[in-house]
Amino acid sequence: MSRIHLDSPWFKAVSFFLFFFAFYLAGAGLGIYTSRDSLPASANANASWGLSFQEEGSAPTGNASSQELKNYHAAYLDDTQEKVIYLTFDCGYENGNMPAILDALKKHQAVGTFFVVGNFLETSPDLVRRMTQEGHIIGNHTYHHPDMSQISTVESFQKELSEVEKLYHEITGKDMSRFYRPPQGKYSTANLEMASKLGYKTFFWSLAYVDWMTDQQPSKEEAFDKLLSRIHPGAVVLLHSTSSTNAQILDELLTRWEEMGYHFAPLSDLADKL
Numbered sequence: 001m002s003r004i005h006l007d008s009p010w011f012k013a014v015s016f017f018l019f020f021f022a023f024y025l026a027g028a029g030l031g032i033y034t035s036r037d038s039l040p041a042s043a044n045a046n047a048s049w050g051l052s053f054q055e056e057g058s059a060p061t062g063n064a065s066s067q068e069l070k071n072y073h074a075a076y077l078d079d080t081q082e083k084v085i086y087l088t089f090d091c092g093y094e095n096g097n098m099p100a101i102l103d104a105l106k107k108h109q110a111v112g113t114f115f116v117v118g119n120f121l122e123t124s125p126d127l128v129r130r131m132t133q134e135g136h137i138i139g140n141h142t143y144h145h146p147d148m149s150q151i152s153t154v155e156s157f158q159k160e161l162s163e164v165e166k167l168y169h170e171i172t173g174k175d176m177s178r179f180y181r182p183p184q185g186k187y188s189t190a191n192l193e194m195a196s197k198l199g200y201k202t203f204f205w206s207l208a209y210v211d212w213m214t215d216q217q218p219s220k221e222e223a224f225d226k227l228l229s230r231i232h233p234g235a236v237v238l239l240h241s242t243s244s245t246n247a248q249i250l251d252e253l254l255t256r257w258e259e260m261g262y263h264f265a266p267l268s269d270l271a272d273k274l
Contacts, residue, residue, distance in 0.1 A: 047149065049185030049204045059232045060206055072192035073274045074202035078234030083262045086236045086270055088113045088205065090141060090181065094124040097247035102130060104250035110264035112136050115181040118143035121167045132172045137267055139179035140164050149188045157194045179203055179267060201271050205238035207231060212240045220249050227253060231262065
């Protein structure tokens, strides 16, 4: 048998291949595990929550998976096949549409979660009291509605939330649920970590549509086209309370979802799973 020379080109080539093959396997093995900081790179700084819908009636894919978000006590949907819907509303200010929204929820015995900012609390205390008295959940959308991904200190982050908590307590005499939604969906992993350490659970959404431009409201047909075709089991629906279209269609929308076999649950049920 001929001897293999350690300095031969053949031996060096084989050694080079085996080294990089072993390195590849090690990397692949490490990739099986998901660490607390393994959210996609887009989530690390100045990210805006986004969705990709693949199939009608099925849950969309978000910037981060349900499991990754759960590491920060956050969610964008309920990972279930149960036909359950969580109704949430972002409330920047009141322009006359909230009473109709509350009436529709009451008719369907559905609990909504209203993410409010400081302006809404200051200008609409009677509506805030009505929401609370009718069993709805009030969540924190920050006091000034800033880009929270630009806030780097826990003190500044906490101030945006604590000012809302304080004002809500002054109005209702009750403590606010520690549910947080980032303004405009802008976030970072640092923000999610801060919210979690402050005892908050962060909620994004799995279904929304362009309803926030008050001077360019979608038609009833346009709204139904998006909201009926994209509803899915475990959906966290985001609607804006300033939308006249939402006020007009909500009763019928809830009826049509019910006819599709869906029922409504309070966001606290999803929070209990985080």
